[in-house]
Amino acid sequence: MIWMTDVEFEAVPEFPKELKKLSKKYKLLNEDFENFRTVLTKTLPKYTSGTFEISDLGANVKTPIYKVKHFRSRDFRGKGSRSGFRIIYAHIQDSEKIIFIEIYHKNNKSNHDTERIKK
Numbered sequence: 001m002i003w004m005t006d007v008e009f010e011a012v013p014e015f016p017k018e019l020k021k022l023s024k025k026y027k028l029l030n031e032d033f034e035n036f037r038t039v040l041t042k043t044l045p046k047y048t049s050g051t052f053e054i055s056d057l058g059a060n061v062k063t064p065i066y067k068v069k070h071f072r073s074r075d076f077r078g079k080g081s082r083s084g085f086r087i088i089y090a091h092i093q094d095s096e097k098i099i100f101i102e103i104y105h106k107n108n109k110s111n112h113d114t115e116r117i118k119k
Helices: 014-025 029-042 114-118
Strands: 008-011 051-053 065-068 085-092 097-105
Touching: 014 029, 014 097, 029 097, 097 114
Parallel strands: 008 097
Antiparallel strands: 051 065, 065 085, 085 097
16 A cells, blocks of 8 residues: 655635535535545555546546545445445646546436546
């Protein structure tokens, strides 16, 4: 296991709005998201369970982009690790920076926003 230190977190402008909207319905989401951030500070994304690199973004996207499918939310206690939330983020390895791009519930949206990722 590889340990990261001093990870910097950022988010695209749409991300906090999506998180806020979802947290109105799912009361434990903000706290669970903070726990997820803590996990990211301890392990590299490729070692986080249920995280997959998105590969169909084209040659212009050089930074690895990851999709978390096994995000654990206590709002879905007893339903396993696949709560239905998806988190998309970029990991800029040179500066140990994580940029959150998108969060959504899979019942409300079928897939990630490729155009937002490319932007």
